[in-house]
Structure formats: structure tokens, C-alpha cells
Amino acid sequence: MKRFIQLSILLLFCIPAIVLAQQTKVFTGGKIIPVSGEPIENGVMVxxxxxxxxxxxxxxxxxPTNAKKYDVSGKVIMxxxxxxxSHVGGxxxxxxxxxxxxxxxxxxxIDPRSDTFKKALAGGITTVNVMPGSGHLMSxxxxxxxxxxxxxxxxxxxVDNPREEVAGGLKMANGTNPIGKGPFPGTRAKSASMVRELFIKAQNYKEKIEKADGDPDKMPTRDIGMEALVEVLNGERIVHNHTHRHDDILTAIRLAEEFxxxxxxxxxxxxxxVADEIAEADVPASIIVLDSPGGKxxxxxxxxxxxxxxxxxxVTVGYHTDASITDTRLFLRSGAFGVRxxxxxxxxxxxxxxxNAxxxxxxxxxxxxxxxxxADFIILSGNPLSVYTRVQQTWVEGKKRFDISNPEDRKYATGGYDVFERTTQNHNHGRN
Amino acid sequence: MKKRITLFLFALLLGVSMSSYSQIAVQADTIYTMEGNKIVNGIVLVQGDKIEAVGSASEIEIPSGYDTHKTSVVTPGLIDAHTVVGLAGIYNQDSDQDQLETSSAIQPHLRAYDAYNAREELVDFVLNKGVTTVHTGHGPGALASGQTMIVKTPYNTVEKGVLDSETTVAFTLGSTVGRYFDKPGTRAKGVAMLRQQFIKAQEYLEKQKSGEKPNKDLKMEALADVLNGDLTAMITAHRANDIMTALRLKEEFGFDMILDGAAEAYLVLDEIKEAGVPVFIHPTMTRTYGDAKNASFTTASKLAEAGISFAFQSGFESYVPKTRIILYEAAIAAAYGLDRETALHALTKQPAQLLGISDKVGSLAKGKDADLVLFDGDPLEYTTHIKSVIVDGKVVKK
Incomplete structure (x- = not known):
């Protein structure tokens, strides 16, 4: 909101900018897949x-008569x-x-200038949940x-202000990745007990805050870790739990139900x-497509x-890239493999x-x-689930962020000499 | 070949029942024979473990009693030009990772044949993805990591599946070597170490030729085989300067060479072409880091444009996916400019030719091994399914 006010003030002082900022754009002639409903042949989006x-x-x-027109005949908008x-941003x-x-x-x-963002835009990605790694119970x-x-x-x-609003979730992991030598747990049961102990502490912290009822003298000493967990307990911060094996999946659900x-x-x-158990618990699943099983x-x-x-x-099911485990430029491929x-x-x-939203x-x-x-959308050359389809443009909030006809953008779609920084590989996946 | 004739005689003598002696007809809308143009509405007849006939449906009649399969598209069994399946296992634990020996950086005498686990789950996995033959063995990482081999994927022992027990010696140039070894510590030192060993092998050969009998040295035997042309040098190099180093070594020692990986091949196309060296191109979707940082989705199409022979490989992955699938890698290359039939060629006949096994596999023609993949649509499309895989006349996947 604050940003919006600042913007408005700025605009008051700058009349030509108002004209520019209120520019209306209309996309016609293409097939629109709104996802909220049936595809629209020869659709119009303003x-x-x-x-x-x-x-x-x-x-x-x-x-609108003053709208700037974009003819996207033969193309698909979604x-x-x-x-x-995702682990973009380094x-x-x-x-x-x-x-x-x-x-x-x-x-x-996070480095906002990281080329991993450009790579993701080349794949049509406009929103990401950027996560720390899975080498911890809570990373x-x-x-x-x-x-x-x-x-x-x-x-x-x-969000406008991350100090006042919850800007993301909480990353948790179970199974083998967080297991290691102290201070890391040595077993699965120990992993669960460490998480439970911390959440009990957070419950107590939350209770103290509630009992204080706004009285600053009665408030517990500020603990930013506890504050985040209270947001979790209040349902404001979602836990994103890395998990692979069927029993680990059920353990993740068990802990969520306990707290x-x-x-x-x-x-x-x-x-x-364990699909039926996941459905019964009414827990969404963000899944990955790996070309082959194993590796761990x-x-x-x-x-x-x-x-x-x-x-x-x-079950509510989404795909993710786990970038750079799978390639953000080919995110549509994960959905296509689901259909396969x-x-x-x-x-x-x-x-x-x-x-995923x-x-x-x-x-x-x-x-x-x-x-x-x-106004976050992508313009595709054709069927979103075909290997031959290319992301041609990616728009974020009405601004074009990727255009394949621009060589400076296109290079991120294909790769090549000196396109990517030396450090685009990987985050910590454990191995303590 | 000897093995097959014995098997055939054995079968005849025993009067083996019709059920184990295949008589299969595959009828398809499109057959990519890889011998000339594709056939529209065609038939492949299989008798025993060989292809009996291939042609259009108007020319070939399906004899009675043949097990008939109808499908949209047929290709030859796919050939992975360079993989580590059978050596680098699915679990990725120390006990199932045999793709790299790190006790010293030059060990060309190690044979994949002595390490290949025919029952490894990933071997079966790639078979289900249409890969009927693999050129597999030691992975990149050592200056000389060992001898690769060629094997068909459905068999339970290496002896049953093997097509060629020693095919290439795998070499690696570049920074990857430094990840596994203290010595060499630099690129230049690595090349110096390799040259020294090749010079020793030259002397070893000289001694043999002059009638002297040097003490048999397995390492020298392997390098002498490379110098003799009995084994090909497969050199993994990604950066343009490392590719040029590989070509320089080839020139100095005169060996037959396949360039492997070659992420920056697009910078030195003329040089590769002039050296007459074929390429086992890195998986199209390889991650862009390390020496392969500058990999591009368009490199395969650039090799094709330049007239350089190349084949697709799944390469080596240290984490996930534990193996790549060449069909998927070729599909992305096709989506980024490579002609679709050229992509299929680089999955079948081209690797067969480069590996010296095209008399048996890689294309569909009378007398060749009956290795076929049946698809329900465009083989390269994301949503197409493999319906069946046939190897040596047996339906191994339905």
C-alpha cells in the first residue's frame, strides 16, 4: 500500500506519467487459457x-478506444x-x-539481479516461492x-512490508537430508521429536503473548524464531515440508495435525x-518430475x-521446479509429463x-x-504441453519481462557463451 | 556373431516351440527405418531375433500365425551413445557407484565389463524408455578412467547382452578432474601426465614391434590399443580450450577419437569438422555449471548444420536425475532447431555407426537385430507413450 501511495504522489507531480501509467493494453486474436474456466478461442484480454x-x-x-493493441493471432495466452x-536468486x-x-x-x-530470475522468466515463471535448502529440519x-x-x-x-506482514512460509524437511552428526538428528524419530519440542516451546511463547493481552510488561522477551513459529501456529505462515518416503509424508502430516x-x-x-491419506488430511502436494528415479x-x-x-x-496438486534440480526454462514440461x-x-x-498460488x-x-x-501472463507459440512450444513473452503486472524476439532475452532461453553466471548451481540438499 | 549362430543351431536341434521363437509383425503408420526415407503405412516382420522384412503395407503381407502389433510410429531400438548405467547405481550410495576409480588419475586398464551390473534398476528403467543398447562404462572425472563397452539392456548378465566388451578408453580434460584428484592439480599438468603416458605406450609398442617382449603392463596395453586403433579415445571436454587440447593430443598421437560432452563446441565448429572428429553431445538439458556452464540447447542443431556427426548421450549425473533419458534430450534439441528426423538418426543409426555396431543395430533392415520401439505418436513429443519395446525379437515391454 505504501508503495502505491508513493507512486500516486509521484504521479501528481508528473502529468505525462499519468497518461503513460494509465496506458491500457489489449491482446486480441489469440487463444486464451484463463485456467479459471474453459479456453477461449479468439479471446480478448484488456x-x-x-x-x-x-x-x-x-x-x-x-x-477502450485509447488502448494499445497487440495482435496475438495464432498464439496462446495463459x-x-x-x-x-524454487531456489532461484542464490x-x-x-x-x-x-x-x-x-x-x-x-x-x-537473495540477489535480485541473479540471472536465475531471467532464466525463470524465459520459462514463463512469474511467481516463485524461494526456499532455503532441505539439509535442516527447519532451514x-x-x-x-x-x-x-x-x-x-x-x-x-x-507484501509491502515484511516486518508487518508475513512474506513467505517456513521451510521444513524430514527424511534423510536433515540427518547427520550433532547438532543434527541421527534418526527419523529424533528428527520428529526435535520439531515437536520446538513447537511446544512456540505454543508456550504464544500463550505468554496471549496472556500479556497487549501489556508490554508482561510480553515475553522478543525471539524472532519464536515469532515466526507463532505465525505458523496462527495459520498465517504456511509450512513447506520437503518429504519423500511414504512414512515421512505421514509423519509430516502427523506433526501438522498435532500443532x-x-x-x-x-x-x-x-x-x-499414500494418496488417500494425503487426501483425507486435506493437505496440498507440490510435486516434482524427475526424468529417472533414484540419486538418493x-x-x-x-x-x-x-x-x-x-x-x-x-488432492490439490502442483508442480515445482526445485530450481536448479529441474530447469526453470522447461517448467511447462513437468505438467506435460503429468499428462503423459x-x-x-x-x-x-x-x-x-x-x-501453486x-x-x-x-x-x-x-x-x-x-x-x-x-496482469501476469505468458504468450506461447502453441499448445502449452507440447515440446515444440516456446514461451515467446512473459509479462509481470502489465510489464513485459521477457521477449524471445529480443536477443538479450532470448539468450536466457537457450543458454550459450557467457550467458549464465558461474554460480547458478544449487543449494544445500543435505549431506552433512 | 559366433554366439548367435550356436544359439540358432541349438534352437533348431531342440525343436524349440513357436512361442519362444518369435514371429512378429509390426504394422505402423510411420516407420523410421533410418535406411532412406521413412515408410508411411508400413510393416516390419520379425523372425527369431532378426528382422525378416521391412516395407510398405502394400508390398508385405503378414504371414499367418504372426503375433501382430499395430501402432502409430516405429523406430529402431535407441542407442545411448555414452552412459554410466550399470556402473552408477540408482541408490547413489558408495556401494553402488562404480563409475569412477579415484586411486589415481590415469587407469585406462579398468574394464567396465568387470563392473557392469546387468540387473541394475536403471538399466531396466532406460530399457522401458526405448533404450535397447547402451555404450556404458566409466564416467568422466579421471584423466583416463577406463574402458567402456557396448551391451544390450534386457539381459541378466553382461555376457548375454554384450556386443563389444572393450570399445573406447574414456579420458577427461578440464576442471572436473581436479574435483576428484589432487594430482593433477591443473589443466596443464593433467595434459603433461597424459602425454608422458602416451609416449611410454609408444615405446612399449616399439619394443613389441621390434620383437622384444616387454613385461606385460595392463595400463600400457590399453594405451597401446588406443595408439593402434584397436580402441577409440573418447575424450570428455566441454570448454573450447579443452576441446582444442583434445584435438592437439589426437594430432600428436594419431589416435581415433570421439569428442564427448563438448558444451562449447559451437565456438570451434570448424576445428572439430576439420579434425574429422565425431561428437557425443552432452545431454541437451545438462545443468549449466562447471565446465558446462556455457552449454546451449542449440548446440546439437549447430553440429548438424556444420555437418559434424553426433549422437545423443545421457552422460553422468551425480545426483538427480540419476540417469537422463536420451529420447528426452533429443526432444529438447529438436524443439530448439534440430530437424526431427536428424534427432531420431542421432538416437539410432548415427551412434551405431560411430560405435561400429551398425551391421547389427541402429536401423531397420532385413537381417539386422530385431530391436524396435513402438510409439503411439511423435516419439519426441512430451505426451507420447512408448507402447512396446522389442529386443532381439522378444517383446520386453508391453
Missing amino acids: IQDEKIIAIGAQGEVDI PGLVDSH GDGGDRSSALHPDTRILDS GQTVYLKLRKANRIEDMLF DYRLVLHHVSEAWK MEAVDIKYKNGAVLEDAG AGMSREAALKALTIE KMLDVQDRVGTLEKGKD
């Missing part, structure tokens, strides 16, 4: 500033992709001093970002074994059919957009093309 102001079939939508689990999380870092924010370590606070042009991380946040926090399961390699003990039973099985079971293994087309497209509590802003939502 955007103003950063919002969609109208969308529908040709003839059903009023086109929502900007939402990646519910950030980090907790260090090796502890297995639990609820106090640590990845937003304090830190995640952050939900819009891939706006930015010099400061603040320019990319969904009544909101949970999203991540990776969920053996989801196909926990992932030997991963299946392409996870998406289809979860869809059939009625039996998922419906509709569910696959939702799994790349709105279902729900997992980040940003479904009112992004994930579908609807009147009033952010």
Missing part, C-alpha cells in the same frame, strides 16, 4: 497498469506460471550451527516473490503410495504418475498455476486470468 480489467471472447469485451518450490538459509532456524529469512540473502523462512525488475529484494515481494498448522507437502516422491535412497520410488494419482484422490502419465490436461495446467496464499492475485487479478 489490462490496465498492473491489473487485468476485462477478459472474454471477441465481441463480449469492450475495448497465466504466468507459479513455482511453489539465497541461503540456516547454517550448520543448528538443525532448526525458524529465525532465518532467505529474503536477507528458515521462505519468501514469495514476483519476478518484477528489481534492484532491491523489497521490489519483488508480494494444527497449515502444511504443504513438497516433492512427495512416494505420494502414489528416498527417491528410488518416485513415479511420473504421482500427479495423476493425486488428482484422482482429490494420466493426469488430465486441466489439472496439469492448474498444477503449474492456480494450485493456493499453496502460497496468493490465489487472489495470481494463477488465473480473471478480471481484477494481476
